[in-house]
Amino acid sequence: MSPDYTGLFQALRPETSLLFGALVALGLDLSLFRRHTSGERLNLALWIGALAVLAAGAHVWFGPHGPIFGGVLILDPLAVATRLGVLALTLLTLGVATAARTPRNPAEYVAIILFATTGFMLMAAAQQLLLAFLALELASLSLYVLAGFDKTRPESAEAALKYFLFGGMAAAFLLFGFSLIYGLTGSIELLEIARQLTLQGLSPLLVVALVMVLVAFGFKAAAAPFHLWAPDVYEGAPTPSAAFIASASKLAGFTLFARLLWPGLRAAAGNVSTLHGAPGWLPAVAVISAVSLLLGNFAALAQTNVRRLLAYSAIAHAGALLLGVIAAGRSGPAPFFFYAATYGLATVGAFGVLAVVERTGSCQKITDLAGLHRRSPLLAGCLAIFMLSLAGIPPLAGFFGKFTVFAAALQLGGLAGPAGWLAFLAIALSALALYYYLIVLKQALVAPPTANASRIVVPTLARFTLMAAAGLIVLFGVAPSLLLDLF
Amino acid sequence: MITASLNEYLVISGVLFALGFFGVLLRRNTLVVFMCLELMLVASTLALVAFSRFNGTMDGNVFVFFILTVAAAEVAVGLAIIVALFRLRQTIQLDELNSLKN
Numbered sequence: 001m002s003p004d005y006t007g008l009f010q011a012l013r014p015e016t017s018l019l020f021g022a023l024v025a026l027g028l029d030l031s032l033f034r035r036h037t038s039g040e041r042l043n044l045a046l047w048i049g050a051l052a053v054l055a056a057g058a059h060v061w062f063g064p065h066g067p068i069f070g071g072v073l074i075l076d077p078l079a080v081a082t083r084l085g086v087l088a089l090t091l092l093t094l095g096v097a098t099a100a101r102t103p104r105n106p107a108e109y110v111a112i113i114l115f116a117t118t119g120f121m122l123m124a125a126a127q128q129l130l131l132a133f134l135a136l137e138l139a140s141l142s143l144y145v146l147a148g149f150d151k152t153r154p155e156s157a158e159a160a161l162k163y164f165l166f167g168g169m170a171a172a173f174l175l176f177g178f179s180l181i182y183g184l185t186g187s188i189e190l191l192e193i194a195r196q197l198t199l200q201g202l203s204p205l206l207v208v209a210l211v212m213v214l215v216a217f218g219f220k221a222a223a224a225p226f227h228l229w230a231p232d233v234y235e236g237a238p239t240p241s242a243a244f245i246a247s248a249s250k251l252a253g254f255t256l257f258a259r260l261l262w263p264g265l266r267a268a269a270g271n272v273s274t275l276h277g278a279p280g281w282l283p284a285v286a287v288i289s290a291v292s293l294l295l296g297n298f299a300a301l302a303q304t305n306v307r308r309l310l311a312y313s314a315i316a317h318a319g320a321l322l323l324g325v326i327a328a329g330r331s332g333p334a335p336f337f338f339y340a341a342t343y344g345l346a347t348v349g350a351f352g353v354l355a356v357v358e359r360t361g362s363c364q365k366i367t368d369l370a371g372l373h374r375r376s377p378l379l380a381g382c383l384a385i386f387m388l389s390l391a392g393i394p395p396l397a398g399f400f401g402k403f404t405v406f407a408a409a410l411q412l413g414g415l416a417g418p419a420g421w422l423a424f425l426a427i428a429l430s431a432l433a434l435y436y437y438l439i440v441l442k443q444a445l446v447a448p449p450t451a452n453a454s455r456i457v458v459p460t461l462a463r464f465t466l467m468a469a470a471g472l473i474v475l476f477g478v479a480p481s482l483l484l485d486l487f
Numbered sequence: 488m489i490t491a492s493l494n495e496y497l498v499i500s501g502v503l504f505a506l507g508f509f510g511v512l513l514r515r516n517t518l519v520v521f522m523c524l525e526l527m528l529v530a531s532t533l534a535l536v537a538f539s540r541f542n543g544t545m546d547g548n549v550f551v552f553f554i555l556t557v558a559a560a561e562v563a564v565g566l567a568i569i570v571a572l573f574r575l576r577q578t579i580q581l582d583e584l585n586s587l588k589n
Contacts, residue, residue, distance in 0.1 A: 130550050137557045141564050148568050154575040158584050160568045165520060168561060169511055172527030175554065176504055179531045179547070183497075183538035188546045232587040 004069060011068040011075060011125075014056035014083065015118045021052020022114035029107030042106035046094050049110040053094070053117070057087045060121075067127070071191060074127040074259075078333045081486040082124035082255040085341040088472075089248040089348055090117045095465025096352040097240040099359065099458075103149055112149075113244060116142035120252035127263075129178045129188040132256055136174070136220070140167050143249060146241035147233055159236025163245075166229040170219030177212030180205055181265075190264040197267035202279065206268060210281045213265075214288065217257045221250065222311075223288050223318045224295040234311035239358060242307065243351035246314055247344030250321075254340050258325045258333055261285075272326060273413025273420075282329075285322055286418050290425060292319030297429045300436045306366045309436060310350060313390060316433060317343050320405060320426050326419060327408035334487040335404035341483060342389065342397035342476055349386040349469035353379050356462050360454060366440055371449025376456040378463060380444050385470040389477070391437040392430050397476035402430060404480075496537035503530035517572075517579040521565055528558050 148160025270280020
């Protein structure tokens, strides 16, 4: 097989345009725009970033499909959909960044967002352990920097350190798992690994490898019991960074996870449709999913800080997404992709609202949102859409996401097996989740504003971003086939 | 000449990994924790090279080159975060980093 470099180059044009955009943003900022105010420099960098993201989107849409470079990359419907989703979420994050406090090095901030996006794009398409690891590390290292970007606040640095230590440990676990898988199968190509594992069956070394990989992804996806970093990072990181960490990285991470587990390690999957099914990674994922659902929802009830509340709700959503990954073996990746993409939209939007409110003062406690309907009806309305979508109220996209995932899980064996019970648990806990989302909305929509609260002026680009996110949530809720037709 | 078998390499790499893991869990100085993280990466590297040798394929060796690069990048980012934190808090002890409520 002779390597097909032309095909590789064409498949990687989206990544190339992202990197090119990042370098142009850095270069212009260092040369021509050095003496301008930081606001102008941020605007320039954001526009360049947005153009690069749009160019990448066009390349993904019109680019090649199928296996690339002998199967190192696979551009199947899941990869294309995830790439488009990640790019859309990046664009919204850039929009959120226009409203947030201007960072000290605006061009670097945008460039690092683009580097992280490059990592996500490769994660979406990687079909080989080395590329998967490199893409994950490119994304993670960029995200650590983004979390610690506000060098004036100790909370930001502390969030970055915690994220870094947990993430670094996850990377080491993942790598050890990968090295064992390589040792067992003699290959780092997912398809070849799958072929070898069908012949071998479940050996003790493979069990160790599976545990390592699951622990690593538990950390990355902020699933309980590996979630400890998430509340601190969401609280301490600058708002656009938190939005990015909560949305795009989730989507790309779950795509990579599903691809690694289902085509790659399918032979060791086991069975969760009956109680006494075969052992494998499915039962382990089911346990992580159940623990995440329980811990995320119950801990979110006790929160007074709106960002920590979003973090615990993210843990609960990670549990539901893992249920979608379990069901992906039978129903395909569409349900969990839809869930992850619409969850990302709602989360970016919610953090976007927080970023705008933050312009007039701190916005950490839930009570800081008091009287938002008077201070800015637009923000309050958008926040209501995002929160209700996260809670899964029809006709918003979050409802349909929950519906497809739970329906797919129930198809695995009805209420007779753990998968069905898990879906039932998730449905019951959704009702609980509505309570804490409504606590936030009560402050924003019902409570009177505090005495010294002023009206909030929403900058034009931020207004456009929030309305785009809210509009997409309504659109995908009313017409989910727009997203599902990508598969 | 006595050559080590694959299992011996794996045991060493497992021990190194466990040392690193417990170091991360138990040590309280951020720099030492950081070194333990690197130890975990090196343990995986050793396993990869051993597997590469005994599988007779080059994939593991190539993987190691990339891991070394990633580890270097991780050191750069990690140390930068630690320096930024030290400038703001004048401490790198994990116990004293509790401004975010737990």
